Amino acid sequence: xxxxxxxxxxxATEGAIVQINCTYQTSGFNGLFWYQQHAGEAPTFLSYNVLxxxxxxxxxSSFLSRSKGYSYLLLKxxxxxxxxxxxxxxxxxxxxxxxxxxxxxxxx
Amino acid sequence: xxxxxxxxxxxxxxxxxNVTFRCDPISEHNRLYWYRQTLGQGPEFLTYFQNEAQLExxxxxxDRFSAERPKGxxxxxxxxxxxxxxxxxxxxxxxxxxxxxxxxxxxxxxxxxx
Numbered sequence: 001x002x003x004x005x006x007x008x009x010x011x012a013t014e015g016a017i018v019q020i021n022c023t024y025q026t027s028g029f030n031g032l033f034w035y036q037q038h039a040g041e042a043p044t045f046l047s048y049n050v051l052x053x054x055x056x057x058x059x060x061s062s063f064l065s066r067s068k069g070y071s072y073l074l075l076k077x078x079x080x081x082x083x084x085x086x087x088x089x090x091x092x093x094x095x096x097x098x099x100x101x102x103x104x105x106x107x108x
Numbered sequence: 109x110x111x112x113x114x115x116x117x118x119x120x121x122x123x124x125x126n127v128t129f130r131c132d133p134i135s136e137h138n139r140l141y142w143y144r145q146t147l148g149q150g151p152e153f154l155t156y157f158q159n160e161a162q163l164e165x166x167x168x169x170x171d172r173f174s175a176e177r178p179k180g181x182x183x184x185x186x187x188x189x190x191x192x193x194x195x196x197x198x199x200x201x202x203x204x205x206x207x208x209x210x211x212x213x214x215x216x217x218x219x220x221x222x
Contacts, residue, residue: 033210042199042213043151087150096211098143098150 004099006088011105012078020073020102022088033089034062034073037101043087046073078106110134112214114200120220121190128186129217133202140183141211142175143199144168151199157183190221 003025012018024032031050035043049055049064049071061074073086085101113132121127133140138159143151154173155165159180169175172190177183187194197216203209 042216045210045212048210096141096151096153098152100148100150 004088004090004097006086006099006102008100009103009105011107014078014080014106014108016078017074017076018078018104020075020086020088020104022071022073022099024069024071024088024090026069026090026097029066030091032062032064032071033091033096034060034071035087035089035098037085037087039084043098046086075104080106080108082106112200112202112212114198114214114217116217117215118218118220120222122222123192124189126186126188127190127219128184129198129200129219130182130184131200131202131214132182133200134212135181137202137204137212138180139203139205139209139211140177141201141203142183142185143201145197145199145216146195154185187219190219192221195219195221 005023031048033048034046036046037043046060047055047062049062052065054061054063059076064071083106085103087098087101089096089098115130119127141156142154144154145151153166154169155175157177160177172188175185197218199213199216201211201213203211
């Protein structure tokens with residue numbers, strides 16, 4: 001089976017840095033995705049890690065440790081528009097497994 | 109490339125009625141996925157297609173649900189004898205090939221069963 005653990009909610013201040021952690025257990029592993037989902041909208045792709053290490057893409061970075069079943073998403077220079085849910089999505093095999101995500105609120 | 113489109117965007121129906129949703133994936137994407145999402149939860153996998161073949165169905169997909177992708181392009185999801193518990197956002201996503209490819213989501217169809 002699959003199990004994903006992320007904090008339910010986080011709050012941060014505009015301009016700050018926030019790290020959203022994710023631990024997972026899956027029966028197989030084909031990489032890990034992070035998606036962003038604004039309220040009432042569809043998820044949009046942020047990042048994909050299949051090897052250990054840090055992938056940086058602008059203000060967003062994603063880290064993966066396969067041996068620990070651990071990933072994090074790092075958001076720098078937070079903006080109000082970053083208020084959204086962030087979904088950690090392991091790809092155990094043929095399908096994605098979505099957890100409830102972390103709802104991030106960015107305050108002025 | 110216009111992205112994944114879904115129709116209708118909103119559907120309100122009475123309990124017991126049948127509804128059908130359509131998804132048009134990104135052209136030349138081989139894989140097409142259907143998910144259901146309720147408030148405060150992540151998307152739940154329902155089923156997926158590789159071209160026209162339906163390769164996997166979730167246990168969530170009761171016999172009232174059926175999906176097709178007849179020519180390997182657009183797909184339809186039908187729910188028969190709708191129940192109030194079917195009220196949710198139904199999301200469609202497509203990817204180029206397989207499980208390591210990014211899934212691109214459509215805007216979803218919000219179903220309300222009265």
